[in-house]
Amino acid sequence: MTAAPQDQWRLLDVQAHDTRLAQIAHRRRTLPELAEIERVDGRLKLVADDLVAARTVASDIERELKKAEADVEQVRQRAARDQARLDSGQGTSKDLTALQHEIASLAERQSVLEDVELEVMERLEAAQVRIAEVEAEQERLSTELAGFTAARDAAFAELDAEAQRESADRVNAAAGVPADLLALYEKIREQVGGAGAAKLHQRRCEGCRLELNNSEIGRFRSAPDTEVLRCEECRRILVRTADSGL
Secondary structure: OEOOHHHHHHHHHHHHHHHHHHHHHHHHHOOHHHHHHHHHHHHHHHHHHHHHHHHHHHHHHHHHHHHHHHHHHHHHHHHHHHHHHHHHOOOOHHHHHHHHHHHHHHHHHHHHHHHHHHHHHHHHHHHHHHHHHHHHHHHHHHHHHHHHHHHHHHHHHHHHHHHHHHHHHHHHHHHOOOHHHHHHHHHHHHHHOOOOEEEEEOOEEOOOOOEOOHHHHHHHHHOOOOEOEEOOOOOOEEEEOOOOOO
């Protein structure tokens, strides 16, 4: 293939824009904020599970407390009824004595149940403290996530604007390259990935960074300026410039 030297030089401009576009895309994929967002989001999911578990524990203890309170109230009411009967003086001496024993027994039972109630209340308080701690952690992480998300969106906007400018400049640069040369360049880019054309600088291919051997140097030196050269190693288009060393 042949192409005017200036058209081959224009290909380097196209390659420069493509390289920058690839760099922008890489930067967009590897923003530090993306890893932070993934980290915080993962932590938020775990905290959400912790919050469900903490609330479940508290809910279970609340039911337990209601039962304990009901047990205490039941004994208290029974003791009040017995005390009222005792205070009325109605019944035989044996009945009144039995009431006194029952009232004493109920007092002991009430004391035990009230201890149970107190213990349940303490556990409920601890469970509620745990809920508050998890909710605070969830709020902190949500704020952190919002900050990273805003930073990511700002970086995306900046990179997308730059990519849009580069794409427009790339279109303008490619417009000056012959269709067959541009098609070859695109095909090579697809095959090797990344660069489809590279400078021949000081007898070295800037694409694969390998130095040409003497045989290649001799062939390139004798080739006309319009011949489109290819690197023997990476098959990229080699563009000759003033510092090619030929």
